Amino acid sequence: MxxxxxxxxxxxxxxxxxxxxxxxxxxxxxxxxxxxxxxxxxxxxxxxxxxxxxxxxxxxxxxxxxxxxxxxxxxxxxxxxxxxxxxxxxxxxxxxxGMQDTLTNLAAGVWIAALRPIDMGEVVEVAGKTGKVNAVGIMSTELLTPDNVLITIPNKLVWGNVITNYTRMPTRRVDVNVGVAYGTDLDKAIKIAMNLMQNHPKVLKDPAPTVVITELADSSINLQLRAWAKTEDYWAVKGDLTKDIYKAYMKEGIEIPFPQMDVHIKEMPK
Missing domain, CATH: 1.10.287.1260 (Helix Hairpins)
Structure with missing residues (x-):
């Protein structure tokens, strides 16, 4: 001892x-x-x-x-x-x-926790990064990307940037763009697209789906399928509609053109 x-x-x-x-x-x-x-x-x-x-x-x-x-x-x-x-x-x-940055991050963390522009488990885009909110700490916020990459962002950049919250709302509109060749029967093309959306089990009836003509482009007439779905069904509906509209148009003989350019060669006189 x-x-x-x-x-x-x-x-x-x-x-x-x-x-x-x-x-x-x-x-x-x-x-x-x-x-x-x-x-x-x-x-x-x-x-x-x-x-x-x-x-x-x-x-x-x-x-x-x-x-x-x-x-x-x-x-x-x-x-x-x-x-x-x-x-x-x-x-x-x-x-x-330079401790100002630390205090700024701390204050930003308090505001994020209090006002909750983002919440645990939500998918957001902030400071140019997109991912699921994994944690909001005293100094930084963690996002987890779909390919399992952890991104740490200082809180001042989260609070000081535009925040896009993809999953806060219960429903989202699914937009699928498709082009049809000039000369296509547009009424038929729109009807096929409407039937496709109306018969999809995960497309909501209210708001009702619609098809709009968005552009008379160089090589195609561009249509956009607009269907509403629950937020958790967004990617499933988008994938299904993208695949099924292609198959439906091919079956009905509606051409989906690819960008092309005609080159005319003019011979100069000798």
């Missing part, structure tokens, strides 16, 4: 102080995990959105870890008051040399 109370050379602390500090870190880590888990479970019983719950849980976790570190430092016999003052001075210095 006496050996444990002797100061270690060059360190200025005793073995028992080091062991106490390690014990504080281990116990603090466990207590933090349990506290944050209990905090999240309590919040989930309320009507708070999951996004806000995750944000508050991460914020509480960061505060508790700082407290645990300060307790471990104090167990080493170092006065934490001087450390807090030193940290305050360092933080003040850092703030003058």
């Amino acid at each position: 006496v050996a444990l109370e002797k100061q270690l050379p060059y360190l200025g602390v005793t073995s028992i102080q080091i062991l106490t500090a390690i014990l504080v870190l281990v116990v603090g880590w466990i207590v933090t995990k349990v506290t944050v888990k209990s905090f999240k479970m309590a919040l989930k019983k309320t009507k708070l959105p999951e996004l806000i719950i995750e944000f508050l849980a991460k914020f509480l976790s960061a505060l508790l870890y700082v407290a645990v570190i300060l307790l471990a430092v104090r167990a080493l016999g170092i006065e934490t008051g001087s450390i807090v003052l030193g940290l305050s001075a360092v933080i003040g210095l850092i703030l003058g040399f």
Whole structure:
């Protein structure tokens, strides 16, 4: 016991102080995990959105870890008051040399969690990136792309950019573009497209599907099939209509032309 109370050379602390500090870190880590888990479970019983719950849980976790570190430092016999003052001075210095971005990200994270322009599990496009919202942290937002790539975006770029939310609304309009050759019976082409959409089980009756002529292009008359579907059925309906309109037009002998250019060669007189 006496050996444990002797100061270690060059360190200025005793073995028992080091062991106490390690014990504080281990116990603090466990207590933090349990506290944050209990905090999240309590919040989930309320009507708070999951996004806000995750944000508050991460914020509480960061505060508790700082407290645990300060307790471990104090167990080493170092006065934490001087450390807090030193940290305050360092933080003040850092703030003058670029900490503004950190505070901006923190403030943006609070606004995102409070106003919820995006929410957990939604598919969004922000700052030129598209993916499912995986997490909104204190400093950054995580998007998961369809090919399982995790993208981390600073919160200030999320809050400071246009946000396109693809899944917030319960329904979406599915647009499928198709061109038909000049000389095609347009009434017949439109009727085939309408029948195709009206008979699709996932196309909604209200709003009713429509077909519009969008352009008289160089090589084709362009039509657009517009069908409404539940948001979760969007890609299934788009894929089906794209494939089925091609098959239906081929069956009825309606030509879907490809871009072409006629080149006329004129011989110069010799």
